[in-house]
Each structure stands twice: as C-alpha cells, then as structure tokens.
Amino acid sequence: MSFLKPIIKMGAVVVTRLRKDAVLYAELKQPRKRKRGRPRKYGKRIKLNNVVKSSDGWFKVKAFLYGKQEIKDVKVFTALYKPAGCLVGVLVVHEGKDCFRALMCTDLAASAAGILEAVADRYAIEQNFSDLKEIEGAGQQQVRTLGSNIGAFHLNLWLHSMVEMWAWDKSAKVLCNRSNSPWDDANRRPSHADKCATLIREVLKQTFFVSSDKSHEINKIHKQFYKLLKLVA
Structure with missing residues (x-):
C-alpha cells in the first residue's frame, strides 16, 4: 500500500478493498487544553468485526453491479487509515451470516453506490490484464x-x-461449444480464450479448405481435420 500516499498527493481517487483486520482509527478530536507529553496522533482503534456486529448504522443501497441491479446492506463511516495518511471513507458490505467485505475510498464525498460500482468496474480491468498475461x-x-x-x-x-x-x-454459439465439457456451465459467456480458439479454428479452416474440391474423400479428410482442430484449439 506504499503507493497510496503519492497517488493521493497527485489528486487521484483510490477505491480498493480492505483486509478484514485492517488497522483503522477514529478521527482524533484535539482537547481544548493540551496535556503534558507527546500529543496523540490517532483516535480510538476501530475493529471491523465490531463494526459488523453492531446493529446500528446499516442501510440498503441500490447499485448496478456486474450487469444487473442489486440491493446491498451497507454501513458507511469515516476513519483514519495509516497507509493512506489521511481520513478515508470506509464501506462495509454485509454478504451473509458472518460474512462481509470492507471497501475504502479516498473521496469522502463518494456515495455508497458509487463505491460499490467502482469496485465492480475494476473487475473487467483486472480480467483484461489476466487475459493479457495468461x-x-x-x-x-x-x-x-x-x-x-x-x-x-x-x-x-x-x-x-x-x-x-x-x-x-458473433453469437455465443459461434464462439464456444462446451459439449465436450459437461462439467462446465453451458450458459457462461464466451471467455477471451474461447474467442481466440474460435479465431484460430476459423483461420485454419480457411487456410486448408478454401481452395479444395468437394469430393467424397476430401470431405472425409475435412471431418477428421475438424476433430483435430477441436483438440488443438
């Protein structure tokens, strides 16, 4: 998280997930009369588990996530996050019994729906980088x-x-055929790997078959070659 402070100084807004054991502190209220010794830098420690257990502050919010409208139970509060070096907005999302997600945003004016949608939008970017590498x-x-x-x-x-x-x-039926993978979800949208494999098969078909005749023997070769393409691509 060492990148947070330089990025925030540049004026960028950071939205990311927090660990469930993230170290958060309440905003420190300076006493009217200063006492002896070094002044405190941080307020009271905030533990996310205690925040989730408390029944106060929860509300429902609608957000457009992963292509559909969803309703989430959330709680929002402001806390000091040491890696950021400043106050951040913390959004806790209740996902079920004893299950929650914690999100952080450096824009204190950001709405709960805006934070949820920003995190969901990151998924497409991360998937693209994963496809590029793998x-x-x-x-x-x-x-x-x-x-x-x-x-x-x-x-x-x-x-x-x-x-x-x-x-x-191109339709999903053209881009993928999962009949050879009965354990897979037939309704799953075509992945980038599916699209690459289909394009490879299409190029090979046109390379080998576009100028061949239609004799019986050639058709038998074509069928065997299609079977080979399924194994290769």
Missing part, C-alpha cells in the same frame, strides 16, 4: 532492450483488441 503471453517475451519490451507489450495489446473486435458481433 492467454496473450504479455510479459513473457525474451527481449533485451526497453524499446523491444514496450513494442512487444503493444503487440499483445493490439492482438487482444483485434480478437475482441473480431468476436464483437
């Missing part, structure tokens, strides 16, 4: 210079974008 192989290029690394990463980004553009107007 499927496109970003960061695995063995090149020597800084310029070559930058160029290789740009190629990965372009490849990812071009695959998504190619698959944009």
Whole structure:
C-alpha cells in the first residue's frame, strides 16, 4: 500500500478493498487544553468485526453491479487509515451470516453506490490484464532492450483488441461449444480464450479448405481435420 500516499498527493481517487483486520482509527478530536507529553496522533482503534456486529448504522443501497441491479446492506463511516495518511471513507458490505467485505475510498464525498460500482468496474480491468498475461503471453517475451519490451507489450495489446473486435458481433454459439465439457456451465459467456480458439479454428479452416474440391474423400479428410482442430484449439 506504499503507493497510496503519492497517488493521493497527485489528486487521484483510490477505491480498493480492505483486509478484514485492517488497522483503522477514529478521527482524533484535539482537547481544548493540551496535556503534558507527546500529543496523540490517532483516535480510538476501530475493529471491523465490531463494526459488523453492531446493529446500528446499516442501510440498503441500490447499485448496478456486474450487469444487473442489486440491493446491498451497507454501513458507511469515516476513519483514519495509516497507509493512506489521511481520513478515508470506509464501506462495509454485509454478504451473509458472518460474512462481509470492507471497501475504502479516498473521496469522502463518494456515495455508497458509487463505491460499490467502482469496485465492480475494476473487475473487467483486472480480467483484461489476466487475459493479457495468461492467454496473450504479455510479459513473457525474451527481449533485451526497453524499446523491444514496450513494442512487444503493444503487440499483445493490439492482438487482444483485434480478437475482441473480431468476436464483437458473433453469437455465443459461434464462439464456444462446451459439449465436450459437461462439467462446465453451458450458459457462461464466451471467455477471451474461447474467442481466440474460435479465431484460430476459423483461420485454419480457411487456410486448408478454401481452395479444395468437394469430393467424397476430401470431405472425409475435412471431418477428421475438424476433430483435430477441436483438440488443438
């Protein structure tokens, strides 16, 4: 969390999850008359488990999360978070019996719905980075210079974008067939890996079959080759 203080100084707003054992403090109220010794920097310690157990302050909020409208039980309060070095807004989301999530936002004026939706929007960004690393192989290029690394990463980004553009107007039935994976969710939307595999199969089909004739023997070869494509891509 060492990045928080420089980012906040730049004027950026940070929204992120908090650990359930995050160290939070109440805002310190300065006494009218200063006492002897070093003045206190922090107020009373706030434990998230105690916040959740308390029945006060909970309210319901509507937010558009992961493509649909949802209602969440939440509690909002302000606390001092040491890694941020300032007061932050803390949002506690009740997810069920003995289950909660804690979120933090450096914008004290942010609404509960705004914080929830910002965290949900991060998922798509994180999924893109995951696809870039695991499927496109970003960061695995063995090149020597800084310029070559930058160029290789740009190629990965372009490849990812071009695959998504190619698959944009295609139906889920075209992009994936999970009949060979009965344990998988048939209604799950096509992943980036599904789109890449479909594009590879399409390129191979056009490469090998576009100029071939329609004889019986050739059709038998085609069928066997399609079976091979399913195994390879």
